[in-house]
Amino acid sequence: MLIIPTYNEKDNVAPLVERVRRAAGNEPILFADDNSPDGTADEVRRLQERDPYLHLMVRPGKGGYGSACRQAMKKVLTENLDDHLIQFDADLSHAPEVLPRVLELLKQYDVVVGSRYIPGGGSANWALRRKMLSYGANLYARALTGIPAHDLTTGFVGYRAEILRRIDLDRIKSNGYAFLMEMKFNLHRCGARFAEVPIIFAEREAGVSKFNRQIMIEGVKFPVRAMLKRISRAD
Ligand SMILES: Nc1nc2c(ncn2[C@@H]2O[C@H](COP(=O)(O)OP(=O)(O)O)[C@@H](O)[C@H]2O)c(=O)[nH]1
Numbered sequence: 444m445l446i447i448p449t450y451n452e453k454d455n456v457a458p459l460v461e462r463v464r465r466a467a468g469n470e471p472i473l474f475a476d477d478n479s480p481d482g483t484a485d486e487v488r489r490l491q492e493r494d495p496y497l498h499l500m501v502r503p504g505k506g507g508y509g510s511a512c513r514q515a516m517k518k519v520l521t522e523n524l525d526d527h528l529i530q531f532d533a534d535l536s537h538a539p540e541v542l543p544r545v546l547e548l549l550k551q552y553d554v555v556v557g558s559r560y561i562p563g564g565g566s567a568n569w570a571l572r573r574k575m576l577s578y579g580a581n582l583y584a585r586a587l588t589g590i591p592a593h594d595l596t597t598g599f600v601g602y603r604a605e606i607l608r609r610i611d612l613d614r615i616k617s618n619g620y621a622f623l624m625e626m627k628f629n630l631h632r633c634g635a636r637f638a639e640v641p642i643i644f645a646e647r648e649a650g651v652s653k654f655n656r657q658i659m660i661e662g663v664k665f666p667v668r669a670m671l672k673r674i675s676r677a678d
């Protein structure tokens with residue numbers, strides 16, 4: 444099941460669903476919408492009329508990316524909706540055409556990371572400065588956290604349900620890029636086997652990014668916290 448958090452993504456959901464259907468057939472999709480003012484949830488309801496594999500969770504208001512992912516994951520796990528979960532962005536930055544490969548690898552691995560920083564991966568239409576910043580941030584985070592993957596801030600990640608049951612999602616508190624690192628860090632510490640697939644990240648064409656300063660600060664602080672945990676071997 445795909446887990447797709449949405450905030451003001453009305454114009455992106457229909458083309459996204461169409462591409463997922465072409466690439467991955469009837470793979471179920473759960474949208475976790477934070478009551479987007481632009482009517483994203485109504486757009487999903489419209490699509491649900493002709494697609495029985497679309498699910499929608501509407502939350503009362505903007506609660507953040509990590510919180511939306513967490514709540515959607517908990518729903519899949521507690522209601523036993525699927526044996527694997529793939530988190531994915533709504534803005535067409537992640538190519539649905541990679542999904543079959545991720546699904547295949549999830550038969551053998553616990554966590555499959557869609558990675559920009561392995562051969563074959565990259566970021567389309569990003570300025571060199573942004574590429575270097577993201578690459579550097581990932582080198583820094585990898586050195587401090589010890590997570591065995593090259594792209595720790597990617598939001599395209601597949602998990603086996605059984606490995607997610609081993610970590611306590613309620614203890615994961617961060618919300619932005621740090622949420623993505625904290626998930627991978629906790630899974631690595633409980634023995635998850637990681638695989639990576641190359642992805643080409645494409646910048647969104649419709650809607651606006653929710654990236655902000657606070658998300659970045661959280662992303663800089665988390666690796667330090669993780670390193671201290673490794674040193675002290677605390678939980
Ligand atoms: N439910 C929910 N989704 C969010 C929130 N913030 C961002 N998203 C979604 O998370 C995904 C990634 O966000 P985006 O703004 O594209 O971040 P960027 O790719 O780092 O610029 C998109 O599908 C957004 O719609 C939020 O507060 N709540």
Ligand SMILES: [Mg+2]
Nearest residue numbers: 532534536647
């Ligand atoms: Mg985006």
